[in-house]
Amino acid sequence: MPAAGAERGKTERYYRQRERVIDVAVELFSKNGYASTGVADIGEAAGLARGALYYYIGSKEALLAEIHDRVMDPLLSEAAAIAELDVSFEVRLRLLSESLLWQIINRHDHVWVFLHEYHQMQGEYRELFRDKRSRFEQHIHVTIAQGRKQGLVHVKDMELTTLAFLNLHNYTYQWLSGRRPLKVEELSQFYCHIFLTGITNAWQQPAGATKELRLGRTRLQAVRKAAGS
Amino acid sequence: MPAAGAERGKTERYYRQRERVIDVAVELFSKNGYASTGVADIGEAAGLARGALYYYIGSKEALLAEIHDRVMDPLLSEAAAIAELDVSFEVRLRLLSESLLWQIINRHDHVWVFLHEYHQMQGEYRELFRDKRSRFEQHIHVTIAQGRKQGLVHVKDMELTTLAFLNLHNYTYQWLSGRRPLKVEELSQFYCHIFLTGITNAWQQPAGATKELRLGRTRLQAVRKAAGS
Amino acid sequence: MPAAGAERGKTERYYRQRERVIDVAVELFSKNGYASTGVADIGEAAGLARGALYYYIGSKEALLAEIHDRVMDPLLSEAAAIAELDVSFEVRLRLLSESLLWQIINRHDHVWVFLHEYHQMQGEYRELFRDKRSRFEQHIHVTIAQGRKQGLVHVKDMELTTLAFLNLHNYTYQWLSGRRPLKVEELSQFYCHIFLTGITNAWQQPAGATKELRLGRTRLQAVRKAAGS
Amino acid sequence: MPAAGAERGKTERYYRQRERVIDVAVELFSKNGYASTGVADIGEAAGLARGALYYYIGSKEALLAEIHDRVMDPLLSEAAAIAELDVSFEVRLRLLSESLLWQIINRHDHVWVFLHEYHQMQGEYRELFRDKRSRFEQHIHVTIAQGRKQGLVHVKDMELTTLAFLNLHNYTYQWLSGRRPLKVEELSQFYCHIFLTGITNAWQQPAGATKELRLGRTRLQAVRKAAGS
DNA sequence: AATGAATGAGGCTTCATTCAT
DNA sequence: TATGAATGAAGCCTCATTCAT
Structure with a gap:
């Protein structure tokens, strides 16, 4: 899925650069989050000006x-x-x-x-x-x-x-x-x-577990109610 | 943890409103994401002006x-x-x-x-x-x-x-x-x-599995290599 | 110059509080600057809610x-x-x-x-x-x-x-x-x-000063020109 | 000290514009005060949108x-x-x-x-x-x-x-x-x-000055006391 | 193939002030 | 007298995107 408007010809160097830009973006996105990573950051890290970036990627x-x-x-x-x-x-x-x-x-x-x-x-x-x-x-x-x-x-x-x-x-x-x-x-x-x-494997309930479980659930309910007030 | 500067008196209604604002925020954050949810959106959904919002929350x-x-x-x-x-x-x-x-x-x-x-x-x-x-x-x-x-x-x-x-x-x-x-x-x-x-339970490898597994891994490697080009 | 709308009666306690508020404001204004001091800060420091403050002062x-x-x-x-x-x-x-x-x-x-x-x-x-x-x-x-x-x-x-x-x-x-x-x-x-x-006292130029002064001025001009480029 | 993130190339025109922006800012700051001058005002006076302004200055x-x-x-x-x-x-x-x-x-x-x-x-x-x-x-x-x-x-x-x-x-x-x-x-x-x-020059107190001064100070004290009430 | 400059909407936050109670 | 709640304009700043060159 090459950038829009870049379909014809653009081989070799174009695709290499493109991959490089994506590499850079991955690193930044994964480190700082997608929303917190600006297009400017990507450009800077890739050594490319904003204009050139858009030549390769189309959009964020x-x-x-x-x-x-x-x-x-x-x-x-x-x-x-x-x-x-x-x-x-x-x-x-x-x-x-x-x-x-x-x-x-x-x-x-x-x-x-x-x-x-x-x-x-x-x-x-x-x-x-x-x-x-x-x-x-x-x-x-x-x-x-x-x-x-x-x-x-x-x-x-x-x-x-x-x-x-x-x-x-x-x-x-x-x-x-x-x-x-x-x-x-x-x-x-x-x-x-x-x-x-x-x-x-089939489920095998340990003996006595049901009773303990019921006890525990009652306890949890109590905690939950106490917190609600 | 009440909003900063909101320590005087503020009972009842204040805390009720506060909880309401948080409820609204939770809904929006979970639906649209934290970064994509503006403070303005929260205010609008809560029926509160931007200023009033900050009276309750302190910061996003x-x-x-x-x-x-x-x-x-x-x-x-x-x-x-x-x-x-x-x-x-x-x-x-x-x-x-x-x-x-x-x-x-x-x-x-x-x-x-x-x-x-x-x-x-x-x-x-x-x-x-x-x-x-x-x-x-x-x-x-x-x-x-x-x-x-x-x-x-x-x-x-x-x-x-x-x-x-x-x-x-x-x-x-x-x-x-x-x-x-x-x-x-x-x-x-x-x-x-x-x-x-x-x-x-201890691990019990089914008979023949090791061989099949090895076979499969070889296949995966091949696919990976093919994609690399 | 009492606060607007506070002309009749309001003696004793009113004026004392008023002075207190001004005292507080002076301290904050002189410490942090007028623009950087919020009415809220003054209120807080004076132990008065925003509404009460305006009762005493009229405006910032x-x-x-x-x-x-x-x-x-x-x-x-x-x-x-x-x-x-x-x-x-x-x-x-x-x-x-x-x-x-x-x-x-x-x-x-x-x-x-x-x-x-x-x-x-x-x-x-x-x-x-x-x-x-x-x-x-x-x-x-x-x-x-x-x-x-x-x-x-x-x-x-x-x-x-x-x-x-x-x-x-x-x-x-x-x-x-x-x-x-x-x-x-x-x-x-x-x-x-x-x-x-x-x-x-009348001005008495030390001997030789005029010449030195002229020299110095020439030097300053040179520095100024050098910086201009 | 160019604006942060503005280190690539940027010669000539950039620095000229930058100086122009500062010129405009100086005028507004000196006329209306730093705190009372908004970044928007500067932009308007410079004929630049808010975004462009920050391209040149970094921060207020x-x-x-x-x-x-x-x-x-x-x-x-x-x-x-x-x-x-x-x-x-x-x-x-x-x-x-x-x-x-x-x-x-x-x-x-x-x-x-x-x-x-x-x-x-x-x-x-x-x-x-x-x-x-x-x-x-x-x-x-x-x-x-x-x-x-x-x-x-x-x-x-x-x-x-x-x-x-x-x-x-x-x-x-x-x-x-x-x-x-x-x-x-x-x-x-x-x-x-x-x-x-x-x-x-050494200090030479005019004759009689000390006495007059003392008199005046007493007077000032009286005025100050009168105002205190 | 690449750049620097510009945009304008939108981001979060603060603030002086008002007003019903 | 005094309060807490609310307002809305304005504050500074960032951002994805575009475009002439």
């Missing part, structure tokens, strides 16, 4: 869209490749997990912008990426459904199960920075262990 | 902090109450889960602002809420550690385990709206089932 | 006028008293000097406002105090003229001479605070010694 | 600082040049006087802002100009001290003597406008005559 929102693409496009093509593999549903899910975590970990700044500033896009852009996201989520949904059809997965609500998988993975972007580097395969194995063990 | 950032408090304060007092109960670690974790999900579900707009706009706060506010958040997370950490000491929980990295629990719960704010209403206790049971089953 | 500008009066009125009545004394012109001038410095030193905050914020008054107030100031300056003018008539003072320009006297005294308000306390009589004697010695 | 306070520099910088470089001349202390003082009065008379509007709105600057700016002012005053101090070392000047308090010199000169800005044009050299000669004659 287009820049945001471009960053989204950089995350979504690999995610979708990898998911498509995974879908074609002839593997068990567990492995398929683990591969999707690794693909997703690869982006989250190795392109943390892109993902930060992608997951956090999504709402800043409006109109056509918003719809476009709603659809793309939805397509990715379908891959996960379908994979889990596969396991269910095989009688391996025991869950009532498929939607919710898919979302739980995403919860587990996506929120990682929030706390990743500032921690020691994580390896994609290890983190993926950790998440998938929890998730797969959870959805493939 | 103070408003944000106030919203944070509305989420964090109950969370912390409930967590404290839970900590004092004499219950199994599973039940304790489920109660923490229910407490957290109660906020996420019943005060969804507050939580949206709380989880999404956290970074907009700066200086003292930021530190303040970093600490409060950290205190809450400690409750979860401690509870899981309790299970581990009892030999029930089998995980290597306690930090990561705590974060996984938070991932599972917190990201819920992202997709909650637009879905049919969820019951706190059901969602909590679902999340806790997955999480507790996961961390209390 | 009226407050400023009132402070001016507190300086000008004693100055004018003392000058009138001095004018009636049967003393030499030197003594008369020294008494005027002492009267003026008494205000500058003992009511430094009032004088600060009086001399510095004069221009903030507009319309009628401005004219009023232009006249009052002018009346005071006349006393000095007349006194010096007396010495000139007696053949003791040798100056060409009476206006300028009067203004030089005022320069010497008035600018004191700028640097007074932050220095060790000065005694009115000593400072007055110092200023009057310089001034009276100066205007009662 | 930076504008004020710039104006200060326009006065202080020449003052300091001229003083430095004077310090290097091999002339008598009287001539040196007269040259300092002429340098100072040159600014006061020929750049009256700048000096008005410089002397009157100094207190509006805060933080770093304030310190910066406190230091610059202090450096200039040192030149005067040192010069007078030179005369004293030579046994020509008879004063007790060097600080006070320096300040008296500044009083005499600086306050001129207050009444200069609205009078017929003054020549730098004449006014300087007038001031220096008074000042030098004053500090180089």
Whole structure:
């Protein structure tokens, strides 16, 4: 999706510069937030005057869209490749997990912008990426459904199960920075262990838990009421 | 935490109006985002002139902090109450889960602002809420550690385990709206089932999985390389 | 000049409160400047709500006028008293000097406002105090003229001479605070010694001075030109 | 000291416009006061939109600082040049006087802002100009001290003597406008005559003065007491 | 391919003043 | 006498965007 009015010819140097500008923008957006990053900041960091910037990007929102693409496009093509593999549903899910975590970990700044500033896009852009996201989520949904059809997965609500998988993975972007580097395969194995063990085993309530739980809930209600006054 | 310079007398009506202004702000912030919501918008929605608004709030950032408090304060007092109960670690974790999900579900707009706009706060506010958040997370950490000491929980990295629990719960704010209403206790049971089953059971790799996995990873690498050009 | 609408009756407590409010205002104005001091600040410092404040003062500008009066009125009545004394012109001038410095030193905050914020008054107030100031300056003018008539003072320009006297005294308000306390009589004697010695003695150019001066001026011109480029 | 973020290229036209904006600001500040002059007023007078204005100035306070520099910088470089001349202390003082009065008379509007709105600057700016002012005053101090070392000047308090010199000169800005044009050299000669004659001659109290003075002071006390009620 | 200059709407905040109670 | 609540204009400043060159 090149900048408007830049469709003909402009090869080589143009696209190289363009990518550079986006690189710079990603860094600033992820560090300071989309709203708090001015176009001027981007220009300065890229060593380009405002006019030149607009020659490459078209608008601030287009820049945001471009960053989204950089995350979504690999995610979708990898998911498509995974879908074609002839593997068990567990492995398929683990591969999707690794693909997703690869982006989250190795392109943390892109993902930060992608997951956090999504709402800043409006109109056509918003719809476009709603659809793309939805397509990715379908891959996960379908994979889990596969396991269910095989009688391996025991869950009532498929939607919710898919979302739980995403919860587990996506929120990682929030706390990743500032921690020691994580390896994609290890983190993926950790998440998938929890998730797969959870959805493939039936629920076994420990004895006495129900009573304790009821007690606790009563206590919480009391605290809530006390705070209300 | 009343607005600066508003310490004289001001009872009843003042505090009622104040709460009303915050209510209005929460709604707008959660709908349109903090950065995209102008103080003027809040004033208009509250039926108050710009000047009067500042009589109640002090600053836009103070408003944000106030919203944070509305989420964090109950969370912390409930967590404290839970900590004092004499219950199994599973039940304790489920109660923490229910407490957290109660906020996420019943005060969804507050939580949206709380989880999404956290970074907009700066200086003292930021530190303040970093600490409060950290205190809450400690409750979860401690509870899981309790299970581990009892030999029930089998995980290597306690930090990561705590974060996984938070991932599972917190990201819920992202997709909650637009879905049919969820019951706190059901969602909590679902999340806790997955999480507790996961961390209390050892990992059992299905036969043949390793090979398939390796195959899949090779495929992913290929896709990645192809996209690189 | 009581606040508008406060003319009838309002004795005792009213006037006491009023003076208190002005006291507070003087302190704040002299410390932070007239423009930078809000009516709210005054209210807070006086322990009065905004409404009550306006009951006593009428307007911020009226407050400023009132402070001016507190300086000008004693100055004018003392000058009138001095004018009636049967003393030499030197003594008369020294008494005027002492009267003026008494205000500058003992009511430094009032004088600060009086001399510095004069221009903030507009319309009628401005004219009023232009006249009052002018009346005071006349006393000095007349006194010096007396010495000139007696053949003791040798100056060409009476206006300028009067203004030089005022320069010497008035600018004191700028640097007074932050220095060790000065005694009115000593400072007055110092200023009057310089001034009276100066205007009662003829000018005697030291030998060689003219030439050096011309040299210096040439040097200054060069510096000025160099900076201009 | 160009506006922040304006370091790229910007020659010629930029600096010309910048100077023009400052010129306009000086005029408005000196006429209406710094606090009472809005940035909008400056823009309007300069024929520039608000945004463009900030392209040139950075902030209102930076504008004020710039104006200060326009006065202080020449003052300091001229003083430095004077310090290097091999002339008598009287001539040196007269040259300092002429340098100072040159600014006061020929750049009256700048000096008005410089002397009157100094207190509006805060933080770093304030310190910066406190230091610059202090450096200039040192030149005067040192010069007078030179005369004293030579046994020509008879004063007790060097600080006070320096300040008296500044009083005499600086306050001129207050009444200069609205009078017929003054020549730098004449006014300087007038001031220096008074000042030098004053500090180089011993004090000779006229006979009978002490008694008259005492009488007058008693009278003043009476007036003051009468006003107190 | 790139620039610097300009725009104008909108950002948050403060302020002197009024008025019903 | 005194208050708290409200106003609305004005304050300074930032920003995404455009355009002649």
